[in-house]
Amino acid sequence: MTICAYVTFDDRDDHDDERELVLGAWRAAGIEGKAVSWDDPEIDWSVFDAAVIRSVWDYVGRRTEFVGWAHRAASVTKLLNPAAVIESNTDKTYLRELGVPIVPTHWSSSDLPRWDEYVVKPAISAGARDTIRTIDRAAAEAHAARLESEGRTPMVQPYLDMVETEGETSLLYFNRTFSHAVRRNAMLAPGQTLADNARAELRTPAPDQFELAEKVLAEIGGDLLYARVDLVRLADGSPALIELELTEPYLFLRYSEGAADRLARALGQLL
Ligand SMILES: Nc1ncnc2c1ncn2[C@@H]1O[C@H](COP(=O)(O)OP(=O)(O)O)[C@@H](O)[C@H]1O
Numbered sequence: 001m002t003i004c005a006y007v008t009f010d011d012r013d014d015h016d017d018e019r020e021l022v023l024g025a026w027r028a029a030g031i032e033g034k035a036v037s038w039d040d041p042e043i044d045w046s047v048f049d050a051a052v053i054r055s056v057w058d059y060v061g062r063r064t065e066f067v068g069w070a071h072r073a074a075s076v077t078k079l080l081n082p083a084a085v086i087e088s089n090t091d092k093t094y095l096r097e098l099g100v101p102i103v104p105t106h107w108s109s110s111d112l113p114r115w116d117e118y119v120v121k122p123a124i125s126a127g128a129r130d131t132i133r134t135i136d137r138a139a140a141e142a143h144a145a146r147l148e149s150e151g152r153t154p155m156v157q158p159y160l161d162m163v164e165t166e167g168e169t170s171l172l173y174f175n176r177t178f179s180h181a182v183r184r185n186a187m188l189a190p191g192q193t194l195a196d197n198a199r200a201e202l203r204t205p206a207p208d209q210f211e212l213a214e215k216v217l218a219e220i221g222g223d224l225l226y227a228r229v230d231l232v233r234l235a236d237g238s239p240a241l242i243e244l245e246l247t248e249p250y251l252f253l254r255y256s257e258g259a260a261d262r263l264a265r266a267l268g269q270l271l
C-alpha cells in the first residue's frame with residue numbers, strides 16, 4: 001500500500017475544504033493519505049512514499065523554518081513539490097528571474113513610479129496578507145518603507161482594474177498536464193474576505209493565456225505535482241504573470257468534474 005502525507009498546518013484545521021476531496025480521490029487511486037502538520041516534530045517523514053504540500057498556510061511568517069523543513073523532509077521522502085521549487089517559489093522575487101511578462105513591479109520604497117492607483121505587497125506573502133491598495137502615492141511609499149524597515153522586500157505595482165472585470169485567470173496543471181482553469185475574485189475589491197479567495201467560476205483560457213502559462217512552466221525544472229499559473233492582462237491587453245503558485249495553492253478542485261481524480265493520477269505517475 002502506498003502511503004502519502006497530506007501536508008497541512010494543523011490537522012484539526014477545518015478551513016482546508018479540499019482536504020477530504022483529495023484524500024478521497026487518493027484512496028480511490030490506491031493511495032492512503034494521512035493529514036499531518038509540516039511543523040509537527042513527532043512526524044517521521046521517511047515512513048511516507050511521498051509528502052504532498054497542501055494547506056501550509058501558516059508558513060508566511062516563518063518562511064526560513066518552512067524552507068528548512070522542506071529540505072529535511074525531501075532528504076528522507078519524495079517531497080512534492082520539490083524543496084528547491086519550494087525555496088524559490090516562497091519569495092516572489094522569483095518573478096524577476098523567469099523571463100516572462102509580469103505585472104510592472106517596483107521593488108523598493110524610493111522613487112515610486114506615478115500610477116493612478118497602487119498595490120503594495122511583501123515579496124513573501126499569501127492570501128493578500130499585508131497587501132494594500134491605494135491611490136495615495138505617499139501612502140504607498142509609507143507602506144513599502146514599513147515593509148523594508150521590517151527587513152522585507154516590498155513590491156509596488158499599478159492596480160490593474162481588469163481583476164474586477166475580466167478577472168484574474170488561474171490555470172491548474174497536475175504533473176504539467178492542464179486540468180482546469182478558473183476566473184478568480186478580485187481580492188482587493190471592496191468587501192472581499194479571505195473566504196472569497198476560494199470562490200471562482202470555471203473558465204476556458206484564451207490561446208494567449210495557455211501559451212504564457214506553458215512558457216512559465218517550461219522555466220521550472222523537476223517534478224511538479226501541482227502548479228497554478230495566475231494571469232492578468234496589462235493595459236495593452238497582453239497577458240502577464242501575477243503569481244506562479246507552486247507551494248500551497250488552493251486548487252479549485254470543486255469547480256471541475258474529475259479534477260481531484262486527475263490530481264491523484266498525477267501523484268501516481270510521480271511515485
Ligand atoms: N497589481 C494588482 N492589481 C490588482 N489586483 C492585485 C494586484 N496585485 C494583487 N492583486 C490582488 O491581490 C491578490 C493577491 O495578490 P498576489 O500577488 O496573488 O499575492 P498572494 O496571493 O500571494 O497574496 C490577487 O489575487 C489580486 O486579486
Ligand SMILES: [Mg+2]
Pocket residue numbers: 127230243
Ligand atoms: Mg495570489
